Amino acid sequence: MFRRAANLSGDPERDLTAIAADALGILARAGIARGELGAIGLSSPGPIDPETRCILSPPNLPGWVDVPAPAVLENTFGCPCFLENDANSAALAEWHFGAAKGTRDAVYLTMSTGVGGGLIIGGRLHRGIGWCAGEVGHAPVEWNGRPCACGLRGCLEAYVGGRAWTQHLRLKASAGGRVALLAGGKDHIQPEHLVAAAREGDGFALAELGRFNDYLARSLVQTICTVAPEVIVLGTIPTAAGERLCFEPIRRRVREHVWPRLGERVRIVPAALGDRLPYYAGICAALAGIQEGRGSGS
Numbered sequence: 328m329f330r331r332a333a334n335l336s337g338d339p340e341r342d343l344t345a346i347a348a349d350a351l352g353i354l355a356r357a358g359i360a361r362g363e364l365g366a367i368g369l370s371s372p373g374p375i376d377p378e379t380r381c382i383l384s385p386p387n388l389p390g391w392v393d394v395p396a397p398a399v400l401e402n403t404f405g406c407p408c409f410l411e412n413d414a415n416s417a418a419l420a421e422w423h424f425g426a427a428k429g430t431r432d433a434v435y436l437t438m439s440t441g442v443g444g445g446l447i448i449g450g451r452l453h454r455g456i457g458w459c460a461g462e463v464g465h466a467p468v469e470w471n472g473r474p475c476a477c478g479l480r481g482c483l484e485a486y487v488g489g490r491a492w493t494q495h496l497r498l499k500a501s502a503g504g505r506v507a508l509l510a511g512g513k514d515h516i517q518p519e520h521l522v523a524a525a526r527e528g529d530g531f532a533l534a535e536l537g538r539f540n541d542y543l544a545r546s547l548v549q550t551i552c553t554v555a556p557e558v559i560v561l562g563t564i565p566t567a568a569g570e571r572l573c574f575e576p577i578r579r580r581v582r583e584h585v586w587p588r589l590g591e592r593v594r595i596v597p598a599a600l601g602d603r604l605p606y607y608a609g610i611c612a613a614l615a616g617i618q619e620g621r622g623s624g625s
């Protein structure tokens with residue numbers, strides 16, 4: 328397996344050439360000829376357009392606007408390339424290989440930069456119109472609440488998304504407090520510093536994490552009532568914070584607001600794939616395209 332920091336230039340053509348060169352290098356090291364490649368899976372930050380197969384304008388890919396990345400890679404490699412948004416492909420990865428393996432109905436949520444989500448319903452990825460299903464990060468948990476990067480207000484992402492939460496913590500933490508101290512200054516605070524301070528019992532950190540859990544639980548209750556999944560897999564921040572600080576309080580809050588006969592059966596668990604997730608996500612993007620019978624140009 329091979330991993331390289333994105334280090335994007337802002338020029339998609341140049342970036343795609345670099346990505347293709349890396350992929351060719353991987354094939355060469357594995358002793359696989361270009362013509363032997365069956366399919367490429369491309370797991371990309373959204374939004375993506377399933378009709379045109381373009382990466383539209385993800386906030387984390389500056390300069391990438393309406394980029395037909397699958398078509399470019401197909402030209403280079405001569406095999407189909409299947410594009411999937413990263414939350415959906417991560418959901419597929421945890422379902423095929425990780426914490427949701429063996430279930431038919433599963434929800435995956437990640438709180439990395441924003442809040443991404445994917446739904447497996449009846450043993451297959453549920454995409455919905457425009458492949459927007461599972462985007463619970465942009466359903467409101469507060470009417471007229473904090474502004475969200477998407478332009479709406481009060482979205483779950485504005486409260487528990489990695490970037491929004493980091494900004495909030497930098498604003499709220501006191502300069503001499505434990506969290507700022509662990510971070511080496513208020514402006515360097517990251518979610519992991521908050522989690523570390525909460526582990527030590529710091530009052531500010533515990534209160535902020537409590538609010539984080541509260542908003543997340545509020546959203547999960549809606550999702551559970553809509554999907555009734557066997558399992559909800561939570562990646563990134565909750566997985567890093569662990570059982571005592573996140574999962575136990577979240578399960579408790581959820582069960583207070585869901586019918587007992589439903590709440591008792593839904594498992595809420597940490598993601599299992601860790602650093603290996605992106606590799607599996609790419610493979611799953613390709614697998615989904617093959618299984619759904621999508622060819623190049625569709």
Ligand SMILES: [Zn+2]
Nearest residue numbers: 465475477482
């Ligand atoms: Zn939003």
